[in-house]
Amino acid sequence: MKVMILGFVSVFAIAWGANMVLTQSSDFSSQGKYSGQSVRLD
Amino acid sequence: MRFLHWLVLAFFLCGPVAAQNADVDRSATGGAQTLEDILARQNGQKIDESFRSSLTGDPAGAKDVTEQLGTLGGASQSDIWRAIRYDSASKTASGNGDLGAVMIQSGGMPWYEFREGPLREYGGGLLLVTVSLLIIFFGIRGRIPIDGGPAGTTITRFKAIERFGHWVLAGSFILLGLTGLLTLFGRAILAPYFGKELNSTLLIASKWIHNNVAWAFMLALVMVFVMWVMHNIPNRTDWVWIKQGGGIFSKSHPPAKKFNFGQKIVFWGVIVLGASVSASGLSLLFPFEMPMFAKTFVWLNATGLPDMIGLGALPTTMSPQEEMQLAQAWHAIVAFVMMAMILAHIYIGTVGMEGAYDAMGSGEVDEEWARQHHSLWYDEVKEEHAKASGASQPAE
Numbered sequence: 001m002k003v004m005i006l007g008f009v010s011v012f013a014i015a016w017g018a019n020m021v022l023t024q025s026s027d028f029s030s031q032g033k034y035s036g037q038s039v040r041l042d
Numbered sequence: 043m044r045f046l047h048w049l050v051l052a053f054f055l056c057g058p059v060a061a062q063n064a065d066v067d068r069s070a071t072g073g074a075q076t077l078e079d080i081l082a083r084q085n086g087q088k089i090d091e092s093f094r095s096s097l098t099g100d101p102a103g104a105k106d107v108t109e110q111l112g113t114l115g116g117a118s119q120s121d122i123w124r125a126i127r128y129d130s131a132s133k134t135a136s137g138n139g140d141l142g143a144v145m146i147q148s149g150g151m152p153w154y155e156f157r158e159g160p161l162r163e164y165g166g167g168l169l170l171v172t173v174s175l176l177i178i179f180f181g182i183r184g185r186i187p188i189d190g191g192p193a194g195t196t197i198t199r200f201k202a203i204e205r206f207g208h209w210v211l212a213g214s215f216i217l218l219g220l221t222g223l224l225t226l227f228g229r230a231i232l233a234p235y236f237g238k239e240l241n242s243t244l245l246i247a248s249k250w251i252h253n254n255v256a257w258a259f260m261l262a263l264v265m266v267f268v269m270w271v272m273h274n275i276p277n278r279t280d281w282v283w284i285k286q287g288g289g290i291f292s293k294s295h296p297p298a299k300k301f302n303f304g305q306k307i308v309f310w311g312v313i314v315l316g317a318s319v320s321a322s323g324l325s326l327l328f329p330f331e332m333p334m335f336a337k338t339f340v341w342l343n344a345t346g347l348p349d350m351i352g353l354g355a356l357p358t359t360m361s362p363q364e365e366m367q368l369a370q371a372w373h374a375i376v377a378f379v380m381m382a383m384i385l386a387h388i389y390i391g392t393v394g395m396e397g398a399y400d401a402m403g404s405g406e407v408d409e410e411w412a413r414q415h416h417s418l419w420y421d422e423v424k425e426e427h428a429k430a431s432g433a434s435q436p437a438e
Contacts, residue, residue: 001403003202007209011217014210014261015254022254037142041122042132 066093073097091128098125129361141330141362149360153367161371162226165378172382176389183290186395193410197423199401204269208402211262211312217255219381221248226374256323263316266309273300274309279418300419308387315380322373326366333365335372 068076075094083089099117117125125131127146135142200208224232225248233241280303283289286296288304296302301309325332339356342348348356360368391398397411412420 003205003405004209004403007206008213010206010210011213011255011258014214014258015251018257019250019254037135037137039133039135039143039145041126042134 068093094124095128095130097121098128098130138330144361144363147361147363149364149367153364153371156371157226157374158230161374162230165374166227168378168382169385172385176386176394180389180394185393188396188408188411189295189414190410192397192408193413195409196400196406197409197412197420198405199407199412200405202405205402205405207262207265207269210258211266214255214259214262215380215384217251218259219377219384221252221255222374222377224248225252253327256320256327259316260320263313263320267313270301270309271313274306276303276306280306295414295417297417298415298419299422300416302416304390308383311383312380315376315383319373319376319380322369322376325369326373329366330362333362335365335368336360 066076066078068074070076073093074097079089099115099121101116104116122131126133127148129144129146131145133143133145224244228241228245228248232244277299279297279299283296283298283303286292286294288302289296321334325334336358340358343355343358348354391402395415397408398415400407400411409420412423
Protein backbone atom coordinates (compact mmCIF):
# COMPACT_ATOMS: atom_id res chain seq x y z
CA MET A 1 0.00 0.00 0.00
CA LYS A 2 2.84 2.36 0.90
CA VAL A 3 4.58 1.55 -2.36
CA MET A 4 1.39 2.18 -4.29
CA ILE A 5 1.01 5.63 -2.74
CA LEU A 6 4.70 6.31 -3.36
CA GLY A 7 4.18 5.29 -7.00
CA PHE A 8 1.20 7.60 -7.43
CA VAL A 9 3.01 10.51 -5.77
CA SER A 10 6.02 9.87 -8.03
CA VAL A 11 3.78 10.21 -11.09
CA PHE A 12 3.05 13.78 -10.12
CA ALA A 13 6.62 14.44 -9.04
CA ILE A 14 7.88 13.32 -12.47
CA ALA A 15 5.13 15.34 -14.18
CA TRP A 16 6.06 18.44 -12.20
CA GLY A 17 9.73 17.93 -13.03
CA ALA A 18 8.93 17.43 -16.72
CA ASN A 19 6.87 20.59 -16.74
CA MET A 20 9.69 22.57 -15.13
CA VAL A 21 12.23 21.34 -17.65
CA LEU A 22 10.03 21.64 -20.73
CA THR A 23 8.70 25.09 -20.00
CA GLN A 24 12.31 26.27 -19.71
CA SER A 25 12.81 25.14 -23.30
CA SER A 26 11.78 27.77 -25.82
CA ASP A 27 11.26 25.07 -28.44
CA PHE A 28 8.39 23.58 -26.45
CA SER A 29 6.28 26.69 -26.83
CA SER A 30 4.62 26.95 -30.21
CA GLN A 31 3.64 30.57 -29.77
CA GLY A 32 7.00 31.97 -30.74
CA LYS A 33 7.48 29.57 -33.61
CA TYR A 34 4.26 29.73 -35.53
CA SER A 35 2.98 33.27 -35.15
CA GLY A 36 3.63 36.23 -37.38
CA GLN A 37 4.78 34.35 -40.44
CA SER A 38 3.67 35.26 -43.93
CA VAL A 39 3.31 33.40 -47.20
CA ARG A 40 3.90 35.05 -50.57
CA LEU A 41 2.76 33.67 -53.91
CA ASP A 42 5.59 33.85 -56.41
CA MET B 43 3.31 -3.30 -36.08
CA ARG B 44 3.80 -0.68 -38.73
CA PHE B 45 1.63 -2.65 -41.06
CA LEU B 46 -1.06 -2.66 -38.41
CA HIS B 47 -0.67 1.13 -38.14
CA TRP B 48 -1.34 1.46 -41.78
CA LEU B 49 -4.13 -1.07 -42.00
CA VAL B 50 -6.24 0.45 -39.25
CA LEU B 51 -5.73 3.99 -40.46
CA ALA B 52 -6.48 3.08 -44.03
CA PHE B 53 -9.70 1.44 -42.90
CA PHE B 54 -10.89 4.41 -40.89
CA LEU B 55 -9.58 7.32 -42.86
CA CYS B 56 -10.16 6.24 -46.41
CA GLY B 57 -13.80 5.36 -45.91
CA PRO B 58 -15.83 3.70 -48.63
CA VAL B 59 -14.13 3.94 -51.95
CA ALA B 60 -16.01 3.64 -55.19
CA ALA B 61 -14.50 3.39 -58.61
CA GLN B 62 -14.44 6.80 -60.16
CA ASN B 63 -15.46 7.14 -63.75
CA ALA B 64 -12.51 8.80 -65.44
CA ASP B 65 -14.57 9.54 -68.52
CA VAL B 66 -17.09 11.88 -66.89
CA ASP B 67 -18.23 14.55 -69.31
CA ARG B 68 -17.65 17.91 -67.64
CA SER B 69 -17.99 20.05 -70.74
CA ALA B 70 -21.22 21.57 -69.42
CA THR B 71 -19.35 23.08 -66.48
CA GLY B 72 -16.31 24.02 -68.48
CA GLY B 73 -14.23 21.32 -66.79
CA ALA B 74 -15.34 22.23 -63.26
CA GLN B 75 -17.01 19.68 -61.02
CA THR B 76 -20.52 18.55 -61.88
CA LEU B 77 -23.56 17.80 -59.75
CA GLU B 78 -22.66 14.11 -60.02
CA ASP B 79 -19.22 14.83 -58.54
CA ILE B 80 -20.77 16.67 -55.61
CA LEU B 81 -23.38 13.96 -54.99
CA ALA B 82 -20.76 11.22 -55.19
CA ARG B 83 -18.65 13.05 -52.61
CA GLN B 84 -21.65 13.48 -50.36
CA ASN B 85 -22.28 9.74 -50.62
CA GLY B 86 -18.84 9.15 -49.20
CA GLN B 87 -17.29 8.01 -52.47
CA LYS B 88 -13.69 8.84 -53.15
CA ILE B 89 -13.47 11.23 -56.06
CA ASP B 90 -10.60 11.34 -58.51
CA GLU B 91 -9.61 14.96 -58.00
CA SER B 92 -7.14 15.14 -60.85
CA PHE B 93 -9.59 17.05 -63.07
CA ARG B 94 -9.51 19.84 -60.49
CA SER B 95 -5.97 19.59 -59.18
CA SER B 96 -4.61 19.94 -62.73
CA LEU B 97 -6.91 22.86 -63.55
CA THR B 98 -4.59 25.58 -62.32
CA GLY B 99 -4.27 27.82 -65.34
CA ASP B 100 -2.37 27.79 -68.57
CA PRO B 101 0.37 30.39 -69.06
CA ALA B 102 0.09 29.88 -72.82
CA GLY B 103 -3.52 31.03 -72.68
CA ALA B 104 -2.66 34.37 -71.11
CA LYS B 105 -4.04 37.37 -72.92
CA ASP B 106 -1.63 39.86 -74.36
CA VAL B 107 -0.88 42.83 -72.11
CA THR B 108 -2.55 45.10 -74.61
CA GLU B 109 -5.87 43.29 -74.30
CA GLN B 110 -8.54 43.93 -71.70
CA LEU B 111 -7.68 40.91 -69.51
CA GLY B 112 -3.99 41.07 -70.21
CA THR B 113 -2.78 41.65 -66.67
CA LEU B 114 -4.45 38.54 -65.24
CA GLY B 115 -2.00 36.12 -66.83
CA GLY B 116 -2.96 32.55 -67.66
CA ALA B 117 -4.65 31.69 -64.36
CA SER B 118 -7.98 32.87 -63.01
CA GLN B 119 -8.60 33.48 -59.30
CA SER B 120 -10.20 30.03 -59.12
CA ASP B 121 -7.15 28.51 -60.82
CA ILE B 122 -4.88 30.14 -58.26
CA TRP B 123 -6.93 28.94 -55.29
CA ARG B 124 -7.04 25.44 -56.75
CA ALA B 125 -3.25 25.52 -57.05
CA ILE B 126 -3.03 26.62 -53.41
CA ARG B 127 -5.43 23.95 -52.30
CA TYR B 128 -3.60 21.16 -54.12
CA ASP B 129 -0.26 22.59 -53.04
CA SER B 130 1.04 23.12 -56.56
CA ALA B 131 1.25 26.93 -56.37
CA SER B 132 4.70 28.42 -56.33
CA LYS B 133 4.94 30.21 -53.00
CA THR B 134 7.43 31.30 -50.39
CA ALA B 135 6.87 31.26 -46.63
CA SER B 136 8.71 33.66 -44.35
CA GLY B 137 9.33 30.86 -41.87
CA ASN B 138 8.82 27.21 -40.90
CA GLY B 139 9.67 25.77 -44.32
CA ASP B 140 7.24 23.17 -45.64
CA LEU B 141 4.94 23.63 -42.67
CA GLY B 142 4.55 27.36 -43.18
CA ALA B 143 3.98 27.03 -46.90
CA VAL B 144 0.84 24.91 -46.54
CA MET B 145 -2.02 27.38 -46.88
CA ILE B 146 -4.92 24.96 -47.30
CA GLN B 147 -4.83 21.41 -45.99
CA SER B 148 -7.85 19.48 -47.25
CA GLY B 149 -6.79 16.34 -45.35
CA GLY B 150 -7.81 18.09 -42.14
CA MET B 151 -11.49 17.47 -42.81
CA PRO B 152 -11.40 13.65 -43.08
CA TRP B 153 -9.27 13.62 -39.92
CA TYR B 154 -11.72 15.90 -38.12
CA GLU B 155 -14.68 13.79 -39.23
CA PHE B 156 -12.86 10.63 -38.17
CA ARG B 157 -12.10 12.09 -34.75
CA GLU B 158 -15.64 13.35 -34.23
CA GLY B 159 -17.25 10.18 -35.56
CA PRO B 160 -15.78 6.68 -35.84
CA LEU B 161 -13.00 7.28 -33.33
CA ARG B 162 -15.48 8.22 -30.61
CA GLU B 163 -18.06 5.62 -31.60
CA TYR B 164 -15.79 2.60 -32.05
CA GLY B 165 -13.37 3.62 -29.30
CA GLY B 166 -16.08 4.33 -26.75
CA GLY B 167 -17.95 1.24 -27.93
CA LEU B 168 -14.88 -0.93 -27.39
CA LEU B 169 -14.62 0.21 -23.77
CA LEU B 170 -18.33 -0.30 -23.10
CA VAL B 171 -18.28 -3.77 -24.70
CA THR B 172 -15.22 -4.70 -22.65
CA VAL B 173 -16.84 -3.61 -19.38
CA SER B 174 -20.05 -5.44 -20.33
CA LEU B 175 -18.18 -8.66 -21.13
CA LEU B 176 -16.32 -8.47 -17.83
CA ILE B 177 -19.60 -8.04 -15.95
CA ILE B 178 -21.10 -11.01 -17.82
CA PHE B 179 -17.97 -13.05 -17.14
CA PHE B 180 -18.14 -12.19 -13.46
CA GLY B 181 -21.79 -13.26 -13.45
CA ILE B 182 -20.89 -16.63 -14.98
CA ARG B 183 -17.61 -17.43 -13.26
CA GLY B 184 -17.84 -15.33 -10.14
CA ARG B 185 -14.76 -14.58 -8.11
CA ILE B 186 -12.15 -17.25 -8.69
CA PRO B 187 -11.44 -18.57 -5.20
CA ILE B 188 -8.36 -20.11 -3.66
CA ASP B 189 -9.33 -23.81 -3.71
CA GLY B 190 -9.45 -25.10 -0.18
CA GLY B 191 -9.02 -21.60 1.22
CA PRO B 192 -5.86 -19.62 1.92
CA ALA B 193 -2.93 -21.30 3.64
CA GLY B 194 -2.41 -18.37 5.96
CA THR B 195 1.32 -18.21 5.22
CA THR B 196 2.70 -15.90 2.57
CA ILE B 197 5.49 -15.80 0.03
CA THR B 198 7.09 -12.69 -1.53
CA ARG B 199 5.88 -12.27 -5.10
CA PHE B 200 6.99 -8.76 -6.03
CA LYS B 201 9.75 -6.71 -4.45
CA ALA B 202 9.15 -3.06 -3.55
CA ILE B 203 10.96 -1.78 -6.66
CA GLU B 204 8.78 -3.97 -8.90
CA ARG B 205 5.61 -2.73 -7.25
CA PHE B 206 6.84 0.85 -7.48
CA GLY B 207 7.40 0.51 -11.23
CA HIS B 208 3.99 -1.09 -11.64
CA TRP B 209 2.18 1.64 -9.73
CA VAL B 210 3.97 4.49 -11.51
CA LEU B 211 2.92 2.86 -14.77
CA ALA B 212 -0.61 2.20 -13.53
CA GLY B 213 -1.08 5.64 -11.96
CA SER B 214 0.19 7.44 -15.04
CA PHE B 215 -1.85 5.25 -17.38
CA ILE B 216 -5.09 5.89 -15.48
CA LEU B 217 -4.45 9.63 -15.55
CA LEU B 218 -3.52 9.56 -19.23
CA GLY B 219 -6.57 7.46 -20.05
CA LEU B 220 -9.00 9.70 -18.19
CA THR B 221 -7.56 12.94 -19.52
CA GLY B 222 -7.39 11.48 -23.03
CA LEU B 223 -11.04 10.49 -22.83
CA LEU B 224 -11.96 13.95 -21.53
CA THR B 225 -10.12 15.52 -24.45
CA LEU B 226 -11.91 13.33 -26.97
CA PHE B 227 -15.38 13.23 -25.47
CA GLY B 228 -15.56 16.44 -23.41
CA ARG B 229 -17.13 18.57 -26.10
CA ALA B 230 -19.71 15.94 -26.98
CA ILE B 231 -20.61 14.64 -23.53
CA LEU B 232 -19.69 17.21 -20.88
CA ALA B 233 -20.20 20.56 -22.58
CA PRO B 234 -23.92 20.09 -23.44
CA TYR B 235 -24.82 19.20 -19.85
CA PHE B 236 -22.30 20.98 -17.65
CA GLY B 237 -21.47 23.97 -19.83
CA LYS B 238 -18.53 24.97 -21.98
CA GLU B 239 -16.79 26.73 -19.09
CA LEU B 240 -16.47 23.58 -17.02
CA ASN B 241 -15.46 21.60 -20.08
CA SER B 242 -12.83 24.21 -20.93
CA THR B 243 -11.40 24.16 -17.40
CA LEU B 244 -11.23 20.38 -17.46
CA LEU B 245 -9.58 20.39 -20.87
CA ILE B 246 -6.92 22.87 -19.77
CA ALA B 247 -6.16 20.69 -16.74
CA SER B 248 -6.30 17.54 -18.87
CA LYS B 249 -3.81 18.95 -21.33
CA TRP B 250 -1.33 19.81 -18.57
CA ILE B 251 -1.72 16.40 -16.94
CA HIS B 252 -1.59 14.49 -20.23
CA ASN B 253 1.51 16.27 -21.53
CA ASN B 254 3.50 16.00 -18.32
CA VAL B 255 2.35 12.69 -16.86
CA ALA B 256 3.34 11.10 -20.19
CA TRP B 257 6.97 11.19 -19.00
CA ALA B 258 6.15 9.15 -15.90
CA PHE B 259 4.44 6.61 -18.13
CA MET B 260 7.42 6.31 -20.47
CA LEU B 261 9.87 6.05 -17.59
CA ALA B 262 7.82 3.35 -15.87
CA LEU B 263 7.37 1.50 -19.15
CA VAL B 264 11.14 1.20 -19.50
CA MET B 265 11.42 0.19 -15.84
CA VAL B 266 8.82 -2.55 -16.12
CA PHE B 267 10.33 -3.83 -19.36
CA VAL B 268 13.80 -4.14 -17.84
CA MET B 269 12.53 -5.80 -14.66
CA TRP B 270 10.20 -8.36 -16.20
CA VAL B 271 11.25 -9.07 -19.76
CA MET B 272 13.22 -12.20 -18.84
CA HIS B 273 10.20 -13.66 -17.07
CA ASN B 274 7.92 -12.98 -20.04
CA ILE B 275 9.75 -14.82 -22.79
CA PRO B 276 7.35 -17.51 -24.05
CA ASN B 277 8.28 -21.11 -23.25
CA ARG B 278 6.84 -24.62 -23.52
CA THR B 279 4.92 -24.27 -20.27
CA ASP B 280 2.75 -21.66 -21.95
CA TRP B 281 1.48 -24.26 -24.38
CA VAL B 282 0.02 -26.27 -21.50
CA TRP B 283 -1.62 -23.10 -20.19
CA ILE B 284 -3.07 -22.34 -23.63
CA LYS B 285 -4.40 -25.90 -24.06
CA GLN B 286 -6.22 -25.63 -20.74
CA GLY B 287 -7.49 -22.14 -21.60
CA GLY B 288 -5.71 -20.85 -18.52
CA GLY B 289 -8.16 -22.82 -16.41
CA ILE B 290 -10.55 -19.91 -16.73
CA PHE B 291 -13.58 -22.07 -17.47
CA SER B 292 -12.26 -25.55 -16.69
CA LYS B 293 -11.44 -24.45 -13.15
CA SER B 294 -8.13 -26.27 -13.43
CA HIS B 295 -4.77 -24.80 -12.47
CA PRO B 296 -2.28 -25.15 -15.32
CA PRO B 297 1.36 -24.91 -14.21
CA ALA B 298 3.05 -21.53 -14.65
CA LYS B 299 6.29 -19.81 -13.78
CA LYS B 300 6.39 -16.25 -12.45
CA PHE B 301 4.03 -15.12 -15.20
CA ASN B 302 1.46 -17.31 -16.94
CA PHE B 303 0.66 -16.96 -20.63
CA GLY B 304 -2.24 -14.58 -20.00
CA GLN B 305 0.04 -12.29 -18.03
CA LYS B 306 2.64 -12.50 -20.79
CA ILE B 307 0.05 -11.31 -23.29
CA VAL B 308 -0.69 -8.34 -21.03
CA PHE B 309 3.03 -7.66 -20.58
CA TRP B 310 3.86 -7.69 -24.28
CA GLY B 311 0.64 -5.84 -25.08
CA VAL B 312 1.61 -3.09 -22.67
CA ILE B 313 5.19 -2.96 -23.94
CA VAL B 314 4.39 -2.96 -27.67
CA LEU B 315 1.30 -0.77 -27.52
CA GLY B 316 2.91 1.40 -24.85
CA ALA B 317 5.96 1.95 -27.04
CA SER B 318 3.74 2.78 -30.01
CA VAL B 319 1.51 5.16 -28.05
CA SER B 320 4.66 6.78 -26.62
CA ALA B 321 6.16 7.25 -30.08
CA SER B 322 3.02 8.86 -31.48
CA GLY B 323 2.67 10.81 -28.22
CA LEU B 324 6.16 12.25 -28.56
CA SER B 325 5.32 13.21 -32.12
CA LEU B 326 2.32 15.13 -30.76
CA LEU B 327 4.26 16.55 -27.83
CA PHE B 328 6.82 18.13 -30.15
CA PRO B 329 4.60 19.24 -33.04
CA PHE B 330 5.97 18.82 -36.57
CA GLU B 331 9.41 17.78 -35.34
CA MET B 332 9.01 14.00 -35.26
CA PRO B 333 7.12 12.99 -38.41
CA MET B 334 6.86 9.21 -38.59
CA PHE B 335 4.15 8.09 -40.97
CA ALA B 336 5.71 8.96 -44.32
CA LYS B 337 8.84 7.07 -43.26
CA THR B 338 6.74 4.14 -42.06
CA PHE B 339 4.86 4.07 -45.34
CA VAL B 340 8.14 4.05 -47.31
CA TRP B 341 9.19 1.02 -45.31
CA LEU B 342 5.80 -0.64 -45.80
CA ASN B 343 5.83 0.01 -49.53
CA ALA B 344 9.29 -1.57 -49.71
CA THR B 345 7.87 -4.77 -48.23
CA GLY B 346 5.32 -4.88 -51.06
CA LEU B 347 2.50 -5.70 -48.65
CA PRO B 348 0.16 -2.81 -49.53
CA ASP B 349 0.46 -3.67 -53.21
CA MET B 350 -0.05 -7.34 -52.48
CA ILE B 351 -3.47 -6.76 -50.96
CA GLY B 352 -4.50 -4.44 -53.77
CA LEU B 353 -4.21 -1.08 -52.05
CA GLY B 354 -1.38 0.22 -54.17
CA ALA B 355 1.49 2.30 -52.87
CA LEU B 356 0.89 4.22 -49.68
CA PRO B 357 1.55 7.97 -49.75
CA THR B 358 5.15 8.71 -48.87
CA THR B 359 5.00 12.47 -49.14
CA MET B 360 2.56 14.24 -46.89
CA SER B 361 2.22 17.65 -45.38
CA PRO B 362 3.49 18.19 -41.82
CA GLN B 363 -0.11 18.72 -40.75
CA GLU B 364 -1.13 15.35 -42.20
CA GLU B 365 1.65 13.70 -40.22
CA MET B 366 0.24 15.21 -37.03
CA GLN B 367 -3.29 14.11 -37.89
CA LEU B 368 -2.19 10.53 -38.48
CA ALA B 369 -0.18 10.61 -35.25
CA GLN B 370 -3.25 11.75 -33.30
CA ALA B 371 -5.50 9.14 -34.90
CA TRP B 372 -3.01 6.34 -34.26
CA HIS B 373 -2.32 7.56 -30.72
CA ALA B 374 -6.02 7.36 -29.88
CA ILE B 375 -6.61 3.98 -31.56
CA VAL B 376 -3.70 2.36 -29.71
CA ALA B 377 -4.80 3.98 -26.45
CA PHE B 378 -8.30 2.55 -26.79
CA VAL B 379 -6.94 -0.96 -27.38
CA MET B 380 -4.66 -0.56 -24.36
CA MET B 381 -7.50 0.68 -22.18
CA ALA B 382 -9.64 -2.32 -23.11
CA MET B 383 -6.78 -4.68 -22.29
CA ILE B 384 -6.01 -2.96 -19.01
CA LEU B 385 -9.66 -3.05 -17.94
CA ALA B 386 -9.47 -6.85 -18.17
CA HIS B 387 -6.14 -6.78 -16.29
CA ILE B 388 -7.61 -4.65 -13.50
CA TYR B 389 -10.62 -6.97 -13.29
CA ILE B 390 -8.61 -10.16 -12.83
CA GLY B 391 -6.20 -8.46 -10.46
CA THR B 392 -8.94 -7.20 -8.14
CA VAL B 393 -12.51 -8.51 -8.04
CA GLY B 394 -11.93 -11.38 -10.47
CA MET B 395 -9.59 -13.49 -8.37
CA GLU B 396 -9.20 -14.02 -4.66
CA GLY B 397 -5.72 -13.25 -3.43
CA ALA B 398 -4.45 -11.70 -6.68
CA TYR B 399 -4.38 -8.09 -5.53
CA ASP B 400 -1.96 -8.87 -2.69
CA ALA B 401 0.77 -9.49 -5.26
CA MET B 402 0.85 -5.79 -6.10
CA GLY B 403 -0.63 -4.55 -2.83
CA SER B 404 1.72 -5.82 -0.16
CA GLY B 405 3.89 -7.93 -2.45
CA GLU B 406 3.15 -10.96 -0.27
CA VAL B 407 0.79 -13.62 -1.66
CA ASP B 408 -0.80 -16.54 0.09
CA GLU B 409 1.23 -19.71 -0.42
CA GLU B 410 -1.82 -21.67 -1.52
CA TRP B 411 -2.64 -19.02 -4.11
CA ALA B 412 0.94 -19.17 -5.38
CA ARG B 413 0.87 -23.00 -5.49
CA GLN B 414 -2.36 -23.00 -7.49
CA HIS B 415 -1.65 -20.20 -9.98
CA HIS B 416 2.14 -20.21 -10.33
CA SER B 417 3.17 -23.69 -9.25
CA LEU B 418 6.53 -23.79 -11.05
CA TRP B 419 7.51 -20.37 -9.72
CA TYR B 420 6.39 -21.41 -6.23
CA ASP B 421 8.57 -24.55 -6.36
CA GLU B 422 11.56 -22.48 -7.55
CA VAL B 423 11.17 -20.00 -4.71
CA LYS B 424 10.73 -22.71 -2.09
CA GLU B 425 13.80 -24.50 -3.44
CA GLU B 426 15.83 -21.28 -3.21
CA HIS B 427 14.63 -20.74 0.34
CA ALA B 428 15.57 -24.28 1.26
CA LYS B 429 19.05 -23.82 -0.23
CA ALA B 430 19.49 -20.48 1.50
CA SER B 431 18.40 -21.83 4.88
CA GLY B 432 20.56 -24.95 4.36
CA ALA B 433 23.58 -22.78 3.61
CA SER B 434 22.96 -20.68 6.69
CA GLN B 435 22.87 -23.75 9.00
CA PRO B 436 26.04 -23.87 11.06
CA ALA B 437 28.36 -26.76 10.21
CA GLU B 438 28.40 -29.48 12.82
